[in-house]
Amino acid sequence: MPQIHNIEYIGHLIARYLREELTGPENQVLQEWIHASDVNREKFSALISSETLIRNLRAWKEAGTGEELVWQRIDRYLNPKPRNIFSLYRVSIAATILLVAGLIAAWYWLLQNKKEQPAVAQTETRPVNDVSPGGFKAKLTLADGSTIVLDNAANGQLSEQANTAIVNKDGQLIYTAGKSNAGAGNAVVYNTLSTANGETYMLTLADGSKVWLNAASSIRYPVAFTEKDRRVEISGEAYFEVTPDAGKPFLVQAGAMEVRVLGTHFNINSYCEESSIKATLLEGKVKVRDVSQGKEVTLKPGEQAALASSRSQSGPLATYHSPDLEEVMAWKNGKFVFNDADIQTVMRQLERWYNVKVSYGYDIKKQPINVTGQISRFSNASKVLDMLAATGWLRFTIEGKKITVMSRR
Amino acid sequence: MLAPTNETFYNVALLFMKEQLEPDDLLAFTQGKEEGFIAVYKLYYQEIRYFTFKMLGSKEESEDITTEIFLKLFKIHERFTTQVNIKAFLYASAKNSCIDHIRKVKRRKTIKKDFSDTSTGEFANEIEDVTVEHAIIETVMIKEIYEAVEGLPDKCRQIFKMLYYEGLKPDVIAHQLSITPETVRSQKRHALELLRVRLSDNQMALAVILTLSLLECGQYLNAADTFA
Structure with a gap:
C-alpha cells in the first residue's frame, strides 16, 4: 500500500495540468499518481475530457446556488425560535380564514374573467416581479376628525374653514386666506396632511409657504395663521419654502427638534427609524433648537443640524458644515441619489417609497456595504435594484412586495 | 456525537491563499460565535455540497447531509483551533455520512428484494476508499478551474x-x-x-x-x- 497521498494536491495538479502550468517535478508527481492504478488512469482521462469538465463546472455552479437555503436550515437549529402554542393556534386560525377568503376571491375572479374572456391577448411587458413607484396621494384630516383622500386626479375646492379656501389641484393642496380678517380671534383650527408609504404630496399654506411632503410623513398646521407665530408640526420628511414675514416667525417642530425661521428654504428629515433628525438649510437663515436640552445653533446655507432621534442615544445637537445637498434634496427633485450611502439606509428609503418590506441575506449584516448611483424616483423598483446591483457586491430578489438583499459571491 | 477517529481523517492542506480564514473569524469560530460559523460555512459550503453531491448523486440528499455535517461541526466548535482541522473534519465527516447513507439505502433495497443474510461488513467495502479520494480530487480540481473562470x-x-x-x-x-x-x-x-x-x-x-x-x-x- 502506498502511503496516503495528499489527495487534494493531486486535484490541484490536475487543474494545473489543464491550464498547462505544470512544472517538471509536479508533472512527475501527477504521472506517478496516474500510473499507480487503472482506476486512477480512467479517472484522470475522464476529468480532463471537455465533456466532463463542462458538466462538472455546471454541477459546481449548481452546488453554490443552495448556499443561502442550507444556511437557513442550519440557522433554524442554531437559533431555535421558542414555540408559542397560543400564537401558533391563532396563526392557524388566521391562515384558515385567509385561505377561505382567498378561495372565494379566486372563485369570483375566475367568474369575472370568464365573462371578459373575448379580450385580445394582454400586451403588458412589465415583468411580473416588479413594484411600481409611489405617486401623488395623501390623506387630509380636518379639524372635526373627518378625512378626505387626495390624489392628483380629483381637482376642486374641498371646503372652506376659518375664512380660508381649501383647493386640491394636480397633486397639490392649496390654502388661500380670505381677504377679511374674520378668522382672527377665533380658536385656531388645525388640519393634518399625511402620506403613507408610496405617497407624496405638496401643500401651500395660508401664508403662501410651500411644503413638499415625502412618503410616510405628516404635517399638522393651522388653517389660518392668526397667532403671533406660525407653528407647524411634522413627522417623517418635508421640504419647506417659507414666505418671509418678519413679524411672524415660522416654527417647525420635529420630535425634539425645533426650527425657527424667518423666510427660507430647508429640509427636515425626522423618520423615527433613522438614527437622527436632520435639518438642512439651502437658503436664508434658521435657528435650530434641541427642545429637551435647550441648546440652540444657527445654520448658514449649506449646513445641517443633527439630533439623535431616540432618547437612549441622545447626543448633543451637532452641526455639519458640508452635508451632501444633492443627496438630501434628491427626493424633492424626483430622484434617488446615493453617494457612498449605507445600504440599510438606502433600503429604508425604498421601503417607504415602494411600500415594500426589505429583508437581508444572512451574510449582509456582517460587513457594511455602501452604494453609489442615482436614478429617477419614478422608475420601477427593479430598475433601482439593477442600479444598486451594478456596484458588484449585491443581488436582489423581488417577490410580490418583498425585496431580499443578498451578497454576491 | 464523536469526532471521526484519526484513520478516517484525510491529509488536507490549505492550498490557496484565498482559502485562508481570517484569524478573527477562526477565533470567533472556536468561541462558538455566529460570525465565525458563517465565515467557515462560506469558505467550505460549496466544496462539501459538491463532494456529497458527487458521492450520492442526489441534490436533495446532498442538501440534507451538508446541513448535518455543518451542524455537527458547529456543535463541537471548541475542539478546533486550526483551520486545517476544521477542513479535515468536514471531509472526514462528509465521507462518513455519505457512506452511512449509501449503506442504509442499499440495505433497504436488499431487504426489499429479500436477499437476507448479507453481513454488514460487506456493505462498508462496497464504497471503496478510492471512490472517496477521486471525489475529493475532482472537487479540488473543479473548484480551481471554476475560480479561474471567475x-x-x-x-x-x-x-x-x-x-x-x-x-x-x-x-x-x-x-x-x-x-x-x-x-x-x-x-x-x-x-x-x-x-x-x-x-x-x-x-x-x-x-x-x-x-x-x-x-x-x-x-x-x-x-x-x-x-x-
Whole structure:
C-alpha cells in the first residue's frame, strides 16, 4: 500500500495540468499518481475530457446556488425560535380564514374573467416581479376628525374653514386666506396632511409657504395663521419654502427638534427609524433648537443640524458644515441619489417609497456595504435594484412586495 | 456525537491563499460565535455540497447531509483551533455520512428484494476508499478551474459562462448582447487563451455543448448546426 497521498494536491495538479502550468517535478508527481492504478488512469482521462469538465463546472455552479437555503436550515437549529402554542393556534386560525377568503376571491375572479374572456391577448411587458413607484396621494384630516383622500386626479375646492379656501389641484393642496380678517380671534383650527408609504404630496399654506411632503410623513398646521407665530408640526420628511414675514416667525417642530425661521428654504428629515433628525438649510437663515436640552445653533446655507432621534442615544445637537445637498434634496427633485450611502439606509428609503418590506441575506449584516448611483424616483423598483446591483457586491430578489438583499459571491 | 477517529481523517492542506480564514473569524469560530460559523460555512459550503453531491448523486440528499455535517461541526466548535482541522473534519465527516447513507439505502433495497443474510461488513467495502479520494480530487480540481473562470475579465467571463454553463449558441449570445457572432467567437478564444484550459478544440467543444444542451434541455437543435 502506498502511503496516503495528499489527495487534494493531486486535484490541484490536475487543474494545473489543464491550464498547462505544470512544472517538471509536479508533472512527475501527477504521472506517478496516474500510473499507480487503472482506476486512477480512467479517472484522470475522464476529468480532463471537455465533456466532463463542462458538466462538472455546471454541477459546481449548481452546488453554490443552495448556499443561502442550507444556511437557513442550519440557522433554524442554531437559533431555535421558542414555540408559542397560543400564537401558533391563532396563526392557524388566521391562515384558515385567509385561505377561505382567498378561495372565494379566486372563485369570483375566475367568474369575472370568464365573462371578459373575448379580450385580445394582454400586451403588458412589465415583468411580473416588479413594484411600481409611489405617486401623488395623501390623506387630509380636518379639524372635526373627518378625512378626505387626495390624489392628483380629483381637482376642486374641498371646503372652506376659518375664512380660508381649501383647493386640491394636480397633486397639490392649496390654502388661500380670505381677504377679511374674520378668522382672527377665533380658536385656531388645525388640519393634518399625511402620506403613507408610496405617497407624496405638496401643500401651500395660508401664508403662501410651500411644503413638499415625502412618503410616510405628516404635517399638522393651522388653517389660518392668526397667532403671533406660525407653528407647524411634522413627522417623517418635508421640504419647506417659507414666505418671509418678519413679524411672524415660522416654527417647525420635529420630535425634539425645533426650527425657527424667518423666510427660507430647508429640509427636515425626522423618520423615527433613522438614527437622527436632520435639518438642512439651502437658503436664508434658521435657528435650530434641541427642545429637551435647550441648546440652540444657527445654520448658514449649506449646513445641517443633527439630533439623535431616540432618547437612549441622545447626543448633543451637532452641526455639519458640508452635508451632501444633492443627496438630501434628491427626493424633492424626483430622484434617488446615493453617494457612498449605507445600504440599510438606502433600503429604508425604498421601503417607504415602494411600500415594500426589505429583508437581508444572512451574510449582509456582517460587513457594511455602501452604494453609489442615482436614478429617477419614478422608475420601477427593479430598475433601482439593477442600479444598486451594478456596484458588484449585491443581488436582489423581488417577490410580490418583498425585496431580499443578498451578497454576491 | 464523536469526532471521526484519526484513520478516517484525510491529509488536507490549505492550498490557496484565498482559502485562508481570517484569524478573527477562526477565533470567533472556536468561541462558538455566529460570525465565525458563517465565515467557515462560506469558505467550505460549496466544496462539501459538491463532494456529497458527487458521492450520492442526489441534490436533495446532498442538501440534507451538508446541513448535518455543518451542524455537527458547529456543535463541537471548541475542539478546533486550526483551520486545517476544521477542513479535515468536514471531509472526514462528509465521507462518513455519505457512506452511512449509501449503506442504509442499499440495505433497504436488499431487504426489499429479500436477499437476507448479507453481513454488514460487506456493505462498508462496497464504497471503496478510492471512490472517496477521486471525489475529493475532482472537487479540488473543479473548484480551481471554476475560480479561474471567475477571474476572467468581465466580457469574456460572461461569454464563457453563456457558452459553457448555459449552453447557448454563439448566434443566440450575439443576439442577446447585441454584438456580432464574430465578437462572441473572439471573446471565447480570448477566454480560452487566458484560462489555457484545453477546451480549445473548437469543433469538439461546440459538439459537446450541443450534445449537452440536447440531453439536458431536451431542446431540438438542428444537427447540421453542429458542424456549421
